[in-house]
Structure formats: structure tokens, C-alpha cells
Amino acid sequence: MSCRLEFQNICKRYAGSAPVLQDLSLTVEPGELFFLLGPSGCGKSTLLRIAAGLIEPDSGRILADGKDIGALPPERRGMPMVFQSYALWPHMDVFENVAFGLKIRKMSAPEIRTRVESILEAVQMTPYIRRKITALSGGQQQRVALARALVLDPSVLLLDEPLSNLDAKLRDAMRTEIRRICKEKELTAVYVTHDRREALSMADRIAVLKFGQVRQCGTPREIYRMPRDRFTASFLGDVNFLTGCCLGREDTFCVFETEVGKLRAAPGWGDPPAPGETRTLMFRPESVRFDAAESEINSFSAQIRESWFLGEITQTSLAAGSFVFTANEQAAPDRAHGTGLRVRISPEHLVVLSPDPEED
């Protein structure tokens, strides 16, 4: 049932505004839970609506299993969408909302009933089958919206920030639920969000978008651990940046002269840095290891500036000369302000970034 979805060189500009999508190309593999992640206005929802046929691109092609579907109206694309607002029809009850698409497809009444009941059971909404939409909570509405899309047995499911209106606890529960259903039904799903945690915890692959262009596409681990540029690195989570001058290579690592001394770093994406070239390096706060030995490579001295106990971790701000950075530590002992210690960042976790296409 699942389908391969390709976006080829999609461009879109609304009248009187900057381009929303700029020559964007992407491929979503069959059965993949694919996330479009980016800040507001990056074009992710526009891309989803283009896939659904609700917006026409200025140029470019959309292929489903190799067939160009660009000319098909929304009703003939077979790509149901779960809207951010849920877009449930208030003049219909739960059953009627879910059954609408099946009625349009002229299915028999018994078959409609069977399918609606079955999908409502899957989303645990059976007790509310005759409930008015207005009498449902946000989470219940979200489930009905999902059921309305899933009941059509689609090959591609589109989800536009479906969890953004839910509280944190319900959001966590629904993440698991949506992923379970998508995987059970082997759906190709395109999911739009600006919530990195949602993307990292659910996605098979993520495309990070900015200004209508894909900045990086990969598995959650890839783009979190080895982001291509500063924007992707900081959008995916807390990060420390350090500038260094490349001295050359040692084994698989690049050696940089930085303000905290010589450091080895993983070369990252794109062209490897040439000797003498200045590049930005990045490491995540949780990659910092405290109390390293002086002899260890990639270690340097730092002083504690401030620390915050955040429950499962303690976040510490440190300074090594003028370089200020953040480190996260689990089960950290109490350390006084000004305490000197030696920290280490393993070369695998210190990543060389590609130069940004534009100044961030």
C-alpha cells in the first residue's frame, strides 16, 4: 500500500513576498515516516499542501510511485491530511466525520460502518462514535482527525503539526500512537513539525528546512550528531560553537588550532577543510566529559561560571579563557563557582561544520 513520494525542483512564491520554496527536491521512501522540520515560515506546511494539492507550485513536479500527480485535484490524490486545526466538520458527529470520505467513494453502508468502527477502535474512540465534535477534548478531536484520514486506507498520509494543540503529556502519548499506527499500516507519512523532540523521537528521516530549502536530510541520529551547518546544529538542540584553523589531518580526524588549544574533530559533511582554512566546530553540551586527565587528547582546562540543576541533568556554564560553553551532566556533584577542572570532548563528538549558505 505504501508509496514513494518525490518532490522535484519545487518552487513557490506568494504574491508580494519572498520565495517560500526554492527549487526544493526530496524523496520520501515507501513506508517511511518522514519529517519536515523547520522554523515558522520555512515552507514546510506549504510543501505539505502542495503534496495534498491544496496549493499549486509555481514550478516543479510531484511524483507518487513515479507518476506525476501535479495536475490532479486534491480529491483525486488519495493523500489524506491531518490538519493542525484538525478541521473536523462541526455539523457532523464523530461517525459522520470519519465516514465522509467513504461516502464520497460510494461505499455501501455496512462496509462504511465496519470500516469506521474498526478505525475508531484503533484510535480508541469507539465510545464517542455518536458524539458531537464540539463535545470532544483536544486529544479526542486529534484522534478523530487521524481516524478520518486513516479510514481511507491511504498510501500516503500527510500530517500538519497534528500535535501542536495538545498538552505535553498527551503529546507524548500521541507520538507513540501515531508512529505505531503508521508502522502497523506501513504508511508513507509526511509529517510537518517545528518541534525537534517530536521529530527526533518519531522520524525515520528528517529534512531540516530553512528559507524554502532543504538544509539537511537524514536520520535523526545523523542530523543531531553530525549536522551540516550552524543552523541545523542549533535548530536540533543546544550546541556549542568553536572556531578553529585547520592544521591538517590525523587518521580520520582533522586537527584544529583553537583558542583552547589543539583539538581533533570529525570532518563532517561536505568538502573537508584545507590546511589553513578557518571553520566552525560544534559539540553538544552532553558530549563534554568532566574531570579528564591532562594527558588525554582533546582535553582542556575550564572554570565553572554558573550551574543550574534541571532535574535529570545539571547544566553548567564554563569558560576556557574567552571561550564560554555549556555542558550537561547527569548526577553531577555540587561544584562551587570558579572551580577549575579539566574537560574533554571526544573527537567523534566535535564536528566540523560546512560554511553556511548565508550568515545565520
Add this chain to the structure above:
Amino acid sequence: MKLFLRKIRPGVLLSMLFLCVFFTLFLFLPLFTVLREGLNFGVFLEIFRNHLYREGMWNALLISLTTTALVFLFSFPLALLYDQFEFPGKSACPVLMMAPMILPPFVGALEFQQILGHYGVLNSLLALFDLGPVDFLGGGGRFWSVCLIEALHLYPIAYLNLTTALANRDPALDEAARNLGIPAWQRFLHITLPLTKPGILAGGSIVLIWSFTELGTPLMFGFNTVTPVQVFNGITELGTNPAAYSLVIVMLLFSAVLYLAGKFLLGAPSTATAVKGIAGSGSRILTGARRFLPGLAFGLFTFLAVLPHLALILTAFSESWYRTILPLHYSLIHFQNALSDKLVAPSIANSLRYSVAATVLAVAAGFLAAFLSCRVRSRLSRLFDLAGMLPLMIPGIVLAVGFLGMSIRYEWASLLFDPVANPVLLIAAAYAIRRVPYVLRAAASGLEQTPEELENAARNSGAGPLRALWKITIPLIAANLLVGALFAFSFSMMEVSDSLILAQKAQFYPITKAIYELSQYLGSGPYVAAAFGVWAMAFLASSLLAASILLGRKIGALFRM
């Protein structure tokens, strides 16, 4: 253009074509005819030299300004009471406030004379105390009577707009002012009043233009030196004397100036009203005996406003009513006479025919213009929205004269809009074009409140554009469409200016013209007219009641366009 035609859906293209034909035929061509025939410098000069015409314009302007001031004097306190307090009977207020609208003001004028006339109710009451008689309708009394009767008919329009503007403002703004220790009257002056500007402008401009161009009421009071009556009297010479056209152009210019002056004085709509409060309505619950005061105020005011209606009913049921506070003897004879009169039955059928046709046309044009404006959002579709709202600015009498002018000027129009042989399309079109704004705004407000996402979801579920429209959009805005249709139908049934001007043969008279003609009969004429007026009033009241039953608790929305 090619790209536009390629991208546009056939349904949208057809809708645009329909609206182009509709507005050209029923709005722009009549206007063009008036301008073409009336833009004559010599005639203008003659009009402004003639002291009767000058007096007519001055009187029309004074009536308009006084009526508008009275309307706000009546409606603002009531709107504030409705907005600020929770009180017993509040849910009945919207219906109460609509009560005056079920009777055209000129019929009210007929009965106002029964109350204020030399031998009317008030003088009979004064006679009990050996006072009077007072000539209420003599001298300036006639002017004030016209203003009062028009204000009592039109205040619901201002009231509806004010309550909507008050409901749309963020209660937190008032709460913030209260929190800063600003006293109530200062809050009203500096917070509430500026935020209700859109409502004042919307209601005020309709009332201003309506009362400036009202024909029936001054005609009924015999107040002939006002421009609309002068135009009405000049209709018979339309083919030979262009004065009526030029007078109509003067009215059009005055209306535009009045509207622009209002807009200038009130400034741009406040952006703060666009932010709707999330803290609830902010209205206070009154306790003790005080909780009955707002309801009492509404009740008393409505009683005052429906006095002409009550007088109409009493007149209709009285054998005769002369020099007494109440009629001495009651009878059904006038109802029998009304039903047997050769004018009455055909006029009911005519009014129904014209109004149904007008409603169909107005709903079709209003809905399509609203849909194009809210959903297609091209420059062209915004033009349709503008064209649809234009009739609010253009006095009915202008268009009526324009239609007549078309039938005289163009041969094809004389076939289509023949006022003598078959005026059905002529009158229906004249009724319809002036009702389009009601349907348009009602439908647009429904469409604006209905997220487009709901239609997208239907398309996304497999429904085509027409099916999505039929299954999702129309059911969701059905109440709004019904409101628009109801307003279009009710106002068409009670339309005066177009009816008096365009229905020229007795067999084509609609209800209002029949009532006017009956009231001119000597002897029992006014009684028969009153009986017929009661029929008409009952008919309109029941149509409003039916709508309230149909809409259930949504009746409040019906009165908040």
C-alpha cells in the same frame, strides 16, 4: 489574462460572469442612465435657484441628521445595557429590538397621525385634564414626527451594529482600564466609544442615507418639501423633464458626502477590535431589584417603538376611532373590506412574487460575491464585494429612477423592464439589488467564521469543489444565508420607495403601494389600509418567528450580521 483563465476553475468563471451581468444590468446601468440623463449643468442651476428644491434638500438633510441623532440616542444606551449586564429576559431582547422593523415607517406614519392628530389619542388624553388640543403635527411638529417615526423604525439597525461592535471588543481592554482606577464614564469615553467606532460608522451611515432618501414617511405626513417626495412627484414627467434625474444625482452626491463625512469624523476602524477577548463577555450579573431594570428599559422602549403598530391594530379592529383614547366599538368589517378590495389580494400575490424573485436573485448574487471575496481572493473578486456593498450607499430612489429611465431610454430595457405591461423583473431587480448587501455581509461573515481548512479537509477526503461546497460550506453557513434571505425577503415585502415609483398600474401594485393607495381613499380608506397593514405585519412577524424557531438559540446570531 491567459494564465488567469487557465488557472481559474469553471465554476468560479461562471460565478464571475453571472455577477458581471447582474451588477451591470441591475446596478451600473441604472446609475449610468441617471447620470447620463441628469448631468445637465443648466438643470442643476435651475434646481439650485429654485427655493422649493433648495428647501427640499435642506429638509432632507435636517431629517437625516436629526433621525440619526435620535437613532443613536435610542440605541446606544440599550446596546450598552445589553453588552454590560446579565439580566432576566436578556435572551428576548434581540427579538424585541427587531419588532419595529416588521412595519414600514410610512404605515407607522399613518398611525402616528392617529396618536398625535388634532383629534387623536394624545389630545383626547389631554382633554381629560382640560388641556389642549395641541397641534402636534402642525408647524415643526410634522418635521419632528417624520424624524421620530423614522428613528423608531431604524434604531434596530444601529442597535445591531453597536452590539456587534461592543461584543467584538476585547473585554480585557476595559478590565485593564478599570484595574488602573479609571471611572466608568471615562472608560466609556476613552475606551468603549473609540472601540465601537466601526459599529457607529456602519450603523450610522445606513441610517443617515436611509433617512435622507426615505420617501414613504414624509409622503404620508404630507411633508412635500423634501427631495425624495419632489423626485416622486417628478416621475410622471421623466420622459420630458430631466429635473427628477438631476435631483436624484444631487441625492446621490449628498449621500456620498454624508458617508464620507461620517468616515472622516469617525476615522479608521480601530485595530483593537480585531483582537477578540478570551476572557469571556465581561458582562456583569445584576442582583436584587436592579436586575429587572435593564429588562424594564428594553420593554418600555419597545412599547414606545411599537405604539404605531398597536395603533394600527386598534384602528384596524375599530369601527371608527375619533376623539377618544381608545376606540369605542370594535369590528372585523375593515378586514373583510380589505380582503374584498380589488387591490388587496393581487397586491399580496404581487409582493410575494416580487419578493421571492428578489430573494433568489439577492441570495445568488450575495452568496457568490461573498464566496469569491472570501475564498478566491483575487482583485476581481474584491471588486465584486465592493459592487455588492455599493447599493447600501446608493439610495433606492436613485436606482428606481434609473430603472425607469432605462425603460424609457433603451428599447431592449423597455421590453425587459416594462413598468406598464410587465414590471415583475423590474421590481424584483430593484428589490434584489438593494438587498444584496445584507446577503453578502451575512454570507461573508459566515464564510469568514468558517475556516477554509474545513473545505480543504473535504477536498482532501475526496470531495470535489461542488460537493465540498454543498456538503460542508453551505450547511455551515446555512444560518447566515437564512438570515440574509430572511432580511432580503422581509425588506422586499415591505419595500416602499421602489414600490411607489415602479409599480404604476393597479394590477401590479405590491402590498406597500396598495396600502398607500387605500390610505388615500376617502371615508374608511385609512381603516381598510390599517387592516391590510395588520395582515402584512402578521405575515412578516410570523416569518421572523418561523426563522427564530428554525434557528433555535441561534436567533441571536440572526440579528448580529
